[in-house]
Amino acid sequence: MQKEKRINIKRTIVWILITFCLLILGAMLYLYFLFGSVKTQAISTENSDLGITETETKQTQDIRNYVFYGIDTSEGTTSRSDAIMIVTVDTRNNKIKLSSVARDSYVDIPGYGMDKITHAYAYGGPELAIKTLNINFNLDIKYFATVNFDSMPKIIDSLGGVTVTVTDNEAAQISGISKAGTYLLNGKQALAFSRIRKIDTDFERGRRQRDVMEAIITKMLTVNKLTYPGILTKIMPEITTNMTTGQILEISYSVVANNISTIEQMRYPNSDLGEGKTINGVYYYVFDIAENKNRVLEYIYYDMRPAEEVTK
Numbered sequence: 147m148q149k150e151k152r153i154n155i156k157r158t159i160v161w162i163l164i165t166f167c168l169l170i171l172g173a174m175l176y177l178y179f180l181f182g183s184v185k186t187q188a189i190s191t192e193n194s195d196l197g198i199t200e201t202e203t204k205q206t207q208d209i210r211n212y213v214f215y216g217i218d219t220s221e222g223t224t225s226r227s228d229a230i231m232i233v234t235v236d237t238r239n240n241k242i243k244l245s246s247v248a249r250d251s252y253v254d255i256p257g258y259g260m261d262k263i264t265h266a267y268a269y270g271g272p273e274l275a276i277k278t279l280n281i282n283f284n285l286d287i288k289y290f291a292t293v294n295f296d297s298m299p300k301i302i303d304s305l306g307g308v309t310v311t312v313t314d315n316e317a318a319q320i321s322g323i324s325k326a327g328t329y330l331l332n333g334k335q336a337l338a339f340s341r342i343r344k345i346d347t348d349f350e351r352g353r354r355q356r357d358v359m360e361a362i363i364t365k366m367l368t369v370n371k372l373t374y375p376g377i378l379t380k381i382m383p384e385i386t387t388n389m390t391t392g393q394i395l396e397i398s399y400s401v402v403a404n405n406i407s408t409i410e411q412m413r414y415p416n417s418d419l420g421e422g423k424t425i426n427g428v429y430y431y432v433f434d435i436a437e438n439k440n441r442v443l444e445y446i447y448y449d450m451r452p453a454e455e456v457t458k
Contacts, residue, residue, distance in 0.1 A: 184394075185386040189273040191288045196273070197256070197281040198288075208238035209447055210397070211285060212389075213276060215267060215292040216355065218341070227267035227275060228295065229340075229355045232285070232414075232446070237400055239449050241408040244359055245442075246352035250422070251415060252430035253282040262430060272388070283414060284439035285446070289389050295340065297384035299333025301362070304380040305369065307332050308361035315345045316354070336361075348431065349413060356411045363409055367401075416441050416452055 190196065216229030227249065234243035249264035255278050258269055266278040272290045280287055293301070302308055307330045317323040319342045320335050331339060340355050369377070387394075400406075419441070420433025444450040 184382045187272065187292075187386050187388055189271070189276070189290075189388050191388075193286075195277070196286075196288060197277040198286045208236065210235045210237075210400075211287050211446065212397075213279060213287050213290045214359070215272065215275065215290060216295050216340075217267075217292060218295040225268040225271075226264045228264065229352075230263065230275075230279070231355065231359055232279075232283075232287070233359075234446050235397060235400060235406070236449070237404045237406070240404055240406050241410055242363060242401070242406060243410050243412060243446060244356050244363075245412040245414055245446065246356050247279070247283070247414050248348050248352055248431050250348055250429060250431045251282075252423075252425075252432045253278060253435070256281065282435055282439075284442045289387070289393065291385050291387040291389070293384055293386075295337060298337045298340065298358075301381050301384055302331070302333040302336045302358075304377050305362065305365045308336055308358060308365055310336065310339060310357050310361050312339065316342055319345065349417060352413050353411070356413070360409050360411065367407060410451075412445055412451070414438060414442060418452075 193199065212233045212235075214229070214231040214233055215227040216231070217225070218228035230247040230249060232243075232245040232247065234245065236243060247263060249262065251263045252260055253263045253266075255261050255263070255266045255269060256274065258265075263275075263278060263282070267275040270277075272292065276287050276290060279285055309328060310331050311328045312320065312323065312326060314326045316339060317325050317327070320331070320338050322335060323329060329335075336358050340351075340358050342354060343351050366377075389397075415431065415433035415438045419438050420431055423430055423432045425432075441452055445452070
């Protein structure tokens with residue numbers, strides 16, 4: 147009788163272990179299927195190909211930088227990077243840093259000379275765009291994610307909208323809003339907010355894009371974790387990246403494991419380092435590249451914010 151009881155207990159334990167293993171396997175297969183829907187674009191990750199020298203490699207396990215490119219097909223092209231956002235996952239200081247780069251920044255594009263940084267993506271895709279960013283902004287980025295701005299409404303609506311504060315002038319450009327305030331914007335409204343350009347400067351346009359990006363990340367950090375699979379099913383197919391499933395999961399895990407909830411904003415070039423100039427009939431934002439490199443180094447890698455820079 148006791149022998150039978152022991153056998154039954156062993157069988158129960160075995161079945162529990164088998165069931166647990168099947169659940170884990172099912173979850174892993176689902177995640178790989180989910181992340182497999184991401185569009186991948188392979189680029190070189192060699193330092194020499196991306197403008198990174200050994201002496202400039204500052205990236206460590208607790209400071210990881212990625213670049214987000216927004217492509218706006220409404221402007222008649224699918225190749226220029228309308229938005230450039232450096233996303234820093236800083237587990238040393240437990241924060242995410244969003245640093246936008248003005249698309250009219252006058253920089254040296256390898257093989258093409260001085261031009262607007264937005265054109266680097268058109269000339270050579272994400273690889274040349276990343277190399278240009280690394281060389282001119284003192285970075286060591288190897289991984290990117292690109293989203294077409296036309297996909298933003300779908301992404302934002304899958305989150306149930308995002309909360310953004312708008313001014314009176316901005317409100318006049320957004321359907322359904324008539325005055326300044328803090329609103330839960332749907333996808334179309336958030337896209338309209340991101341695209342506003344004529345009422346002020348490129349710096350302010352970058353700020354609006356950072357606001358939307360921050361709102362998306364904040365929403366992802368606060369929504370019920372059980373809703374993640376449904377949300378990711380809609381978001382993942384809209385992304386093009388050179389990251390593997392494992393790398394994407396690693397980023398997500400590091401944010402969750404370190405309980406990161408602080409999000410900061412910065413813009414480059416810093417506004418006190420340059421000015422708009424017309425060269426051969428074309429507008430550029432010309433700035434002190436060397437000093438801006440120092441500012442990037444201090445903030446992104448050493449968490450030192452320039453006191454005079456207004457980022458909101």
